[in-house]
Amino acid sequence: PTIRELLASGQRSFSFEFFPPKTPEAEEVLWRSIREIEQLRPTFVSITYGAGGSTRDGTIRVTERVAQDTSLTPLGHLTCVAHSRDELRSVIGAYAGSGVRNMLALRGDPPGGPNQPWVAHPDGLNHAIELVELIRSLGDFCVGVAAFPDKHPEAVSLEADARVLAAKARAGADYAITQMFFGADDYFRLVDRAAALGCDIPVLPGIMPVTNIKQIQRMAELTGMALPASVTDRLHAVEDDPAGVRETGIEIATELSERLLAGGAPGIHFITLNRSTATRQVFRNLRPAVVS
Ligand code: FAD
Numbered sequence: 313p314t315i316r317e318l319l320a321s322g323q324r325s326f327s328f329e330f331f332p333p334k335t336p337e338a339e340e341v342l343w344r345s346i347r348e349i350e351q352l353r354p355t356f357v358s359i360t361y362g363a364g365g366s367t368r369d370g371t372i373r374v375t376e377r378v379a380q381d382t383s384l385t386p387l388g389h390l391t392c393v394a395h396s397r398d399e400l401r402s403v404i405g406a407y408a409g410s411g412v413r414n415m416l417a418l419r420g421d422p423p424g425g426p427n428q429p430w431v432a433h434p435d436g437l438n439h440a441i442e443l444v445e446l447i448r449s450l451g452d453f454c455v456g457v458a459a460f461p462d463k464h465p466e467a468v469s470l471e472a473d474a475r476v477l478a479a480k481a482r483a484g485a486d487y488a489i490t491q492m493f494f495g496a497d498d499y500f501r502l503v504d505r506a507a508a509l510g511c512d513i514p515v516l517p518g519i520m521p522v523t524n525i526k527q528i529q530r531m532a533e534l535t536g537m538a539l540p541a542s543v544t545d546r547l548h549a550v551e552d553d554p555a556g557v558r559e560t561g562i563e564i565a566t567e568l569s570e571r572l573l574a575g576g577a578p579g580i581h582f583i584t585l586n587r588s589t590a591t592r593q594v595f596r597n598l599r600p601a602v603v604s
Contacts, residue, residue: 313385314454315414316486318355319514325355325579326595327387327516330586332362332370338586342374345588350382352595355579358387358416363423364394372403376410387456388412391420392443396435400443404450416456416489417443426534430466441476441483448484459488459515461498465536474502478511487514489581491535494543494564496571517572520583521590522561525551562590566597573598
């Protein structure tokens with residue numbers, strides 16, 4: 313099924329994000345996690361698209377195997393980074409050939425690194441919107457896009473960012489998934505800004521339980537994600553105790569997910585970092601009342 317159809321069913325969507333592994337050991341961890349997640353019967357699982365080289369082939373390979381060897385619905389990510397239009401067409405063809413109808417259309421981060429200006433491939437695409445149009449032009453695919461409750465770092469304002477989201481929807485995006493964030497109100501404000509522009513596609517909040525303080529600080533620096541004191545204070549209070557950090561991270565993610573669902577979010581997209589234990593715990597913690 314397409315994610316568009318799954319979201320239209322009226323049931324809350326629960327999905328889990330993985331990345332393509334680089335070593336045989338990491339491959340084993342990934343598949344153990346995917347099998348554990350499969351037992352939760354999620355709405356879909358997604359596989360990120362790497363910055364280059366072998367991990368890109370890995371994305372296609374893992375997504376194909378999910379499509380063929382599991383009961384899960386896969387979503388393949390795709391970025392414009394360092395790809396000509398022809399290459400993008402052939403990746404889309406490879407997804408289609410392995411039975412993948414769901415794609416997440418992304419521009420990708422600047423190939424030179426997070427603080428460098430974005431540079432498109434000379435024969436490539438400049439914005440995610442163009443990739444949405446390209447995928448749409450090639451067949452009956454279901455296309456998702458990225459959204460940013462804390463604003464994309466290159467966007468001049470939250471308003472401009474919402475206009476981009478609305479333009480992605482007009483170009484044919486069926487739904488959006490957000491960058492991870494910690495403020496439920498920031499998510500609701502994004503949805504309201506988009507709605508005021510006539511954009512009413514479902515926006516799935518991206519949630520990652522913090523299991524490591526340094527890692528989350530690094531991610532905040534890279535993505536422009538806000539790290540509120542209410543979150544860092546709770547984590548720092550237990551920073552000498554790794555199990556305490558993990559438990560607190562799971563608690564914070566559970567509370568945030570419950571607020572989002574209670575406020576009308578269409579589901580939760582969990583970022584797993586290929587280890588399923590923390591996200592499965594958050595999923596189990598969610599009260600049945602907000603899940604159904
Ligand atoms: P765009 O929509 O192109 O936006 C990029 C910037 O340009 C924004 O500031 C936007 O406001 C601006 N903009 C867009 N269109 C226009 C326009 N027409 N005119 C003027 N300005 C414009 N990265 C990966 O490498 N691999 C992944 O698998 C991956 N998965 C992701 C999944 C999710 C759910 C999210 C939220 C992000 C993911 N990313 C991934 C990161 C993403 O590629 C980066 O955040 C990237 O910098 C922006 O991508 P985008 O698709 O939003 O780009």
